[in-house]
Amino acid sequence: MGEQEQFWLRALNFVLDNPLVLLALAAAVVLLVVAAIAAYVYFVWILPGQVGRAVTTKLYEATNAADAQGRRVELTAGAKFMKQRDIAPLASRGMAQAAEDSVGSKVMRPTWGMRLSTVLMAAAGVAVLFFADMGLDPEWMVFIKPAAVGVALLGIAHVFSFEMRYDRDVIISQSLIQFRREIAWRDLVDIRDEGNGVYRLTSADGKKMRVQKYMTGMSDFLTRAHGAIDGRGALA
Incomplete structure (x- = not known):
């Protein structure tokens, strides 16, 4: 051993x-x-x-606007449940650009990133229908393809024409395919993030306005909106 x-x-x-x-x-x-x-x-x-x-x-923090105090819009209960926190590196490009000044009003338009991403997504969706084998009846495709192109064009038209403007009294939003909506600052009681690139504004009478979140000058708007809501709460 x-x-x-x-x-x-x-x-x-x-x-x-x-x-x-x-x-x-x-x-x-x-x-x-x-x-x-x-x-x-x-x-x-x-x-x-x-x-x-x-x-x-x-x-999320890098692609969602915050007000001057660093506060971001809170998610709705539904968005929290569905975990719909928007992360859009392309669509959010351009939010730092200031809103346009127009006769006492601030005019906010979709960012260049939002416009580009809309075109890319619309083109991708249409391309899939035209070039991929979907396994659908050819007779149905005769109707589906033009309909898809129409929907894509409507979506692009909505995004490119959408604008939100506000002055000292009122917030207004509209587009080519959306009727004019408005909420007075004094009536604004809440703003929430619904996910899918949409903010929901609520007035004291329950009226709701849904606006795109990837807009120029959004940080300044959120500062004004949170200030109006906080001021209303302080007076209540």
Whole structure:
């Protein structure tokens, strides 16, 4: 028997002759196994989720406007339940651009990123219908394709023509395919993020106005809107 084998044999005899040492070794083995399992769970299951949430939060903050105090529009209950937090790196490009001044009013228009993303999505949707095999009856496709083109063009027309303007008294929104809507600042009681690129404004009488969120000058508008809502609450 070599020296190494003799050493391990003496060590084994020592451990067997000392129950406390045996228990300590058993406890150490258990701790190592538990630590290995915990490390596996953390690095495989928990850490990726934490990193994903952190990245999502950063992207959300980077692509959604905030007012002068850093406050963003709160999600509606439905958007929270459906986890509809908009992250639109392209559509949000251009929000830092100031709204236009027009005879005492501020005129907000969709950002260039929103317009470009609308065109790209519309083109992609139409391209799929025209070039991909959808497995649909050719007779139906004769009607579906023109209808899809029409819907795509209407969507583009709505986005490109949409504008929101406000002065010291009222907020107005309209587009080529949307009737004029307005809410007085003094009646504004709430603003919420519905997801899908839409803010919902609510007046004291329950009237609602839905507007696009990716607009030029949005930060200044949110500052004004939150100020009006906070001021109304202070007077209530």
